[in-house]
Amino acid sequence: MDKRQLITTGVMCLDNGAFDESNRMYVSSYASSGIAEVYPNGQIRQVVPQNLVGPYGVTVDFGGTVHAADHYRLGDDLAIFSHGIVADQDQLHITSQYGEVRTNQRVRARELDRPVGIAVRDDGALVVAEAGAGRVIAIEADDTITVVASGFGSPVDVAFDAQQRCYVSDELGVIYRIDDGQAVAIASGLATPQGLTVRGEELFVVEVGHQRVLAIHLDTGERRVEADNLAISPPEKTARALFAHGMPGCPGQFAGIAVGPDGSLHVAGEGSVLRISREDS
The missing domain is CATH 2.120.10.30 (TolB, C-terminal domain)
Incomplete structure (x- = not known):
């Protein structure tokens, strides 16, 4: 049985994900930085605030x-x-x-x-x-x-x-x-x-x-x-x-x-x- 579920977070350029002992998921973004907790309904809670990578110009x-x-x-x-x-x-x-x-x-x-x-x-x-x-x-x-x-x-x-x-x-x-x-x-x-x-x-x-x-x-x-x-x-x-x-x-x-x-x-x-x-x- 296929138990995969697509969750849309709105956070672009996800690069890492991890779970804690309570099975809560956390993701990071290489484009906007920060770390967010992802809820099953796709909503997120920003644990580490997003920030700018540079900026340059x-x-x-x-x-x-x-x-x-x-x-x-x-x-x-x-x-x-x-x-x-x-x-x-x-x-x-x-x-x-x-x-x-x-x-x-x-x-x-x-x-x-x-x-x-x-x-x-x-x-x-x-x-x-x-x-x-x-x-x-x-x-x-x-x-x-x-x-x-x-x-x-x-x-x-x-x-x-x-x-x-x-x-x-x-x-x-x-x-x-x-x-x-x-x-x-x-x-x-x-x-x-x-x-x-x-x-x-x-x-x-x-x-x-x-x-x-x-x-x-x-x-x-x-x-x-x-x-x-x-x-x-x-x-x-x-x-x-x-x-x-x-x-x-x-x-x-x-x-x-x-x-x-x-x-x-x-x-x-x-x-x-x-x-x-x-x-x-």
């Missing part, structure tokens, strides 16, 4: 919805290996440090060398920081790839200002502006700069080494601290193995930042997304 759409690239998911949707992200009207453009760039579910590029930060140029092209290759590339509407600038140490994010000038953060401590295909340093001596975004006349960067957000005036170069003592991990002393035995390993650390329609900043932190309103600045 973060973006805010025109409606104010925050989207975080959380390695295995975007919000409640499964999105395997998501690290950089940018919203563009009704589309989400995503990078995977394992080599892909996607628009929603459509693959735009493969076999890149650790693509991380991503932005949309005013002509619709996707501009990507390809950290492993030390360059910034553009992916056109027909998926043609061109090199915007090269020769960086470890570029991890890109951002555009109102004049469509492109800025690049290099984890080795420098922020560049690309002028006619040439990288011009506008700020140096930073402690692991990662996520970039522009609000008005200022460029905001997540300076991971000091666990703060730094604001840099686009014209004068004047710096100020927008927020500090943030709950973001300090730089890793030993680089993670991106691939292990030919399989995806651990993505490199990346703390993204984005500005919302109301001017508030959103920072991808240690298992959370932090919101910094203008009133908090």
Whole structure:
């Protein structure tokens, strides 16, 4: 007699299950973490709270919805290996440090060398920081790839200002502006700069080494601290193995930042997304 029973829990990406001495079942999820007790009717009781796996990149759409690239998911949707992200009207453009760039579910590029930060140029092209290759590339509407600038140490994010000038953060401590295909340093001596975004006349960067957000005036170069003592991990002393035995390993650390329609900043932190309103600045 077949005594199997299908129980739908609503918890995606289950990876382990166990029973206690009272025959109560517990499951875990590799995508949303946490541990839940599963009742026979499919209802669950969260024993260990769910949490974010990263998150890495973060973006805010025109409606104010925050989207975080959380390695295995975007919000409640499964999105395997998501690290950089940018919203563009009704589309989400995503990078995977394992080599892909996607628009929603459509693959735009493969076999890149650790693509991380991503932005949309005013002509619709996707501009990507390809950290492993030390360059910034553009992916056109027909998926043609061109090199915007090269020769960086470890570029991890890109951002555009109102004049469509492109800025690049290099984890080795420098922020560049690309002028006619040439990288011009506008700020140096930073402690692991990662996520970039522009609000008005200022460029905001997540300076991971000091666990703060730094604001840099686009014209004068004047710096100020927008927020500090943030709950973001300090730089890793030993680089993670991106691939292990030919399989995806651990993505490199990346703390993204984005500005919302109301001017508030959103920072991808240690298992959370932090919101910094203008009133908090």
